[in-house]
Amino acid sequence: MTISLTRAAxxxxxxxxxxxxxAELSDAPRTLVRLPTARSGAPTRxxxxxxxGPSRLIGVGxxxxxxxxxxxxxxxxxxxxxxxxxxxxxxxxxxxxxTLPDALWASLQRVFWGLAIxxxxxxxxxxxxxxxxxxxxxxxxxxxxLRFVPIIGLExxxxxxxxxxxxxKISMIMLGVMFPIYINTFAAIRSxxxxxxxxxxxxxxxxxxxxxxxxxxxxxxxxxxxxxxxxAVAWLLLVFAEQINASSGLGxxxxxxxxxxxxxxxxxxxxxxxxxxxxxDVFVRGLEAVLLRWQPGR
Amino acid sequence: xxxxVAPERATVGxxxxxxxxxRDLRRSFGHRDVLRGVDLTIRGRQFVALLGxxxxxxxxxxxxxxxxxxxxxxxxxxxxxxxxxYQDPRLLPWAKVLPNVTLGLEGRDAAGRGxxxxxxxxxxxxxxxxxKTLSGGEAQRVALARALVREPELLLLDExxxxxxxxxxxxxxxxxxxxxxxxxxxxxxxxHDVDEAVLLADRVLVLTEGRVSLDxxxxxxxxxxxxxxxxxRLRSRLLAELGVDEAGEGARSAPDTPxxxxxxxxxxxxxADDLAGPLQIHPPSEQEIPT
Numbered sequence: 001m002t003i004s005l006t007r008a009a010x011x012x013x014x015x016x017x018x019x020x021x022x023a024e025l026s027d028a029p030r031t032l033v034r035l036p037t038a039r040s041g042a043p044t045r046x047x048x049x050x051x052x053g054p055s056r057l058i059g060v061g062x063x064x065x066x067x068x069x070x071x072x073x074x075x076x077x078x079x080x081x082x083x084x085x086x087x088x089x090x091x092x093x094x095x096x097x098x099t100l101p102d103a104l105w106a107s108l109q110r111v112f113w114g115l116a117i118x119x120x121x122x123x124x125x126x127x128x129x130x131x132x133x134x135x136x137x138x139x140x141x142x143x144x145x146l147r148f149v150p151i152i153g154l155e156x157x158x159x160x161x162x163x164x165x166x167x168x169k170i171s172m173i174m175l176g177v178m179f180p181i182y183i184n185t186f187a188a189i190r191s192x193x194x195x196x197x198x199x200x201x202x203x204x205x206x207x208x209x210x211x212x213x214x215x216x217x218x219x220x221x222x223x224x225x226x227x228x229x230x231x232a233v234a235w236l237l238l239v240f241a242e243q244i245n246a247s248s249g250l251g252x253x254x255x256x257x258x259x260x261x262x263x264x265x266x267x268x269x270x271x272x273x274x275x276x277x278x279x280x281d282v283f284v285r286g287l288e289a290v291l292l293r294w295q296p297g298r
Numbered sequence: 299x300x301x302x303v304a305p306e307r308a309t310v311g312x313x314x315x316x317x318x319x320x321r322d323l324r325r326s327f328g329h330r331d332v333l334r335g336v337d338l339t340i341r342g343r344q345f346v347a348l349l350g351x352x353x354x355x356x357x358x359x360x361x362x363x364x365x366x367x368x369x370x371x372x373x374x375x376x377x378x379x380x381x382x383x384y385q386d387p388r389l390l391p392w393a394k395v396l397p398n399v400t401l402g403l404e405g406r407d408a409a410g411r412g413x414x415x416x417x418x419x420x421x422x423x424x425x426x427x428x429x430k431t432l433s434g435g436e437a438q439r440v441a442l443a444r445a446l447v448r449e450p451e452l453l454l455l456d457e458x459x460x461x462x463x464x465x466x467x468x469x470x471x472x473x474x475x476x477x478x479x480x481x482x483x484x485x486x487x488x489x490h491d492v493d494e495a496v497l498l499a500d501r502v503l504v505l506t507e508g509r510v511s512l513d514x515x516x517x518x519x520x521x522x523x524x525x526x527x528x529x530x531r532l533r534s535r536l537l538a539e540l541g542v543d544e545a546g547e548g549a550r551s552a553p554d555t556p557x558x559x560x561x562x563x564x565x566x567x568x569x570a571d572d573l574a575g576p577l578q579i580h581p582p583s584e585q586e587i588p589t
Contacts, residue, residue: 195388198366202382203402203448213401217392294392296430 082264087271090264099253104272106248110166110241111234114173119230121174122181123223129182130189131215143182151176152240159245169241176237180229188222189215221295224288231280235273312375317342317452317484318363323372325358332358334508336372342451345478345485347495350505351540356488359505360456363486377451377484381444383458387437389429389444396425399444415447416440418477435466439473446481453483459494471498492536496529497522504539512539 064084070076071083078086094100125143128135155172162168192215200210242251250269257265292298312319318340325333332355340346350356362370364382389398400412416422419439429437438458445453455474459467475498478485489495495502496516504512514535518528 195384195386196390199388199390200402201366202364202380203444205402209402213393213397214390217390220392294428294430296391 079261079263082267086264087267090262091268091271094265094268100268100272103248103250103253103269106246106252107238107242107250108276110169110173110249111238113170114234114237115177115230117170118174118177118234119181119227122178122226122230123185125178126182126185126189126219126223127211127215130186130219131211140186143179147179147183151237155241155244164245169238169246172241173234173237176233177230180233181223181226184222184226184229185219188219191222192218221288221292224284224291227287228281228284231284232277235277235280239273313339313341315341316375317344317377318486319373319375320359320363321373323359323362323370323374325355325362325367325370331508333362333370336505336508336510338503338510340452340484340486342484343482345487345498345500347487347489347499347502348505349489349492349495349502349536349540352490354505355508356490356505357456360454360486360488363452364454379448379450380452380454381446381448381450381483382454382456383438383441383445385457385460387429387434387441389432389437389440391429393429394425395421395427395429395432395440398429398440399447401444403447411447412443415443418446418480419443419473433466435462435470438462438466438470442470442474442477446477449481450483453478453485455485455487455489457489458487459489459491474498492533492540493524495536496532502532502536504536506539512536 068084071078076083082090091100125139129139151172154175158168158171162171196214196218200214205213239251242249243255246252250272254266254269257269289298316339318338320336320338323333323336324331336359348356348359358367361367362374363376364380365376390401393401395416396409396412399415400408403411413425416425419442421436421439421443424432424436429440432440442458459470462470471494487495487498500516502514502516503510514532516532518526522529
């Protein structure tokens, strides 16, 4: 009896007090916030949209303008760095006399063959290692060890084995692009949701169909990330290979220009690298837009 | 892939009309015995619901019958053509709807059969859609089409309505019933929703501590209405077997689960529907919700 009375005494005072507070709160005047809404018919934009189209080049244009002004004012000496207008006229000249197109063609061929051989090999190794334990044991260790050997350091060996011809240069690019392709594709294969494998069991997919219908499409996003990295690596190795020993190509042109203090030619070649790198990136982006249009959020 | 499945039916003692025969099925994960000797026979065309609490091993039985569990011990006899529908639709996101339905299907008319299956689930015209554009209910109907296009003799449903909203679930219930009448496979529906089991199944099994603890044949004539007293009695019986106090005060103290018994039982009960004729949603007064 005493106990229940004590309990009541504890509980009771709090209840009405709480009720009063709630009533006070509900009667208090509120400040309402008006949320931003769209005008009817106006296109809705969700989230942050990156700059698209030509507007992305505003920054580049500004930098070139400052560079030109600095050259005009004599802050930059022509033998150190040629002005943009000088570079343009040099470029036009080099195109007219065929030097630049020849060099570009030679370089493009090297990059093309390096990628054309290296990418499939990297992808095939990744599939082999990704799908079987034996494959992983045989391949993955080797790749992981080789990965930490600077490819540029292998140039001497390639020259020793293959001479100074095209084969050595293409081989180096080929080897270089294999790694990003392999690593990204392998990781993508290994991270495929196992429930798809179970689905394949349930619907009775055979080995080849499984590869074609599940493994390859699932690994495609990873492969394309690898491809983008591979493109960058290819251009990097190309410059290096061509500057060491070559009688054609953009790198060769740069070395020649260096000998004769032609900074304008060097800048033209560097600009070519930049544009080519940009173009390959746009190419892979386009590839992603088409091949990965099934992805949510695209 | 398939566990202990005899190549033919010559084995002694298997009824000729059986679609599934399970004898002394056992499965342990580490030191935990999930299945401790399950015996089960499902006749052809029979719709069996398997109820159990979370972790009772109901999905383990389903996986074993699908041939997906190499660690299952015992005897399993299942038909060659089996199909599974999971709680998630599990569509390949990189394939359009039609190739998802015909995945693994062989033969020249695969695409035609796929189209027919899509039509049956009410998704004609969606053949070339990407899965990402489908709603949850549509995706699950594609998964159903993918299962039915194989003309399975055994259809395994692993909580296929679990992730759907209440209204979509009502439609799906009716769709599944209609399709089962059309294709008449034997069905094993794994669920923790008592009402769903009573509404859909010919027979309800309750799995408790690794064994079938209750095996009820449902004999409610005609349309199954929740307002039917027989429905209420059945459901009380099943809830009791599952360790739920129908007064709604929570769990009878169960040995392994001191907390509330799988809250979804209570919420799911709201959403199940009656299968009488055209679809209708009943006013709350007609529903007997144990809360």
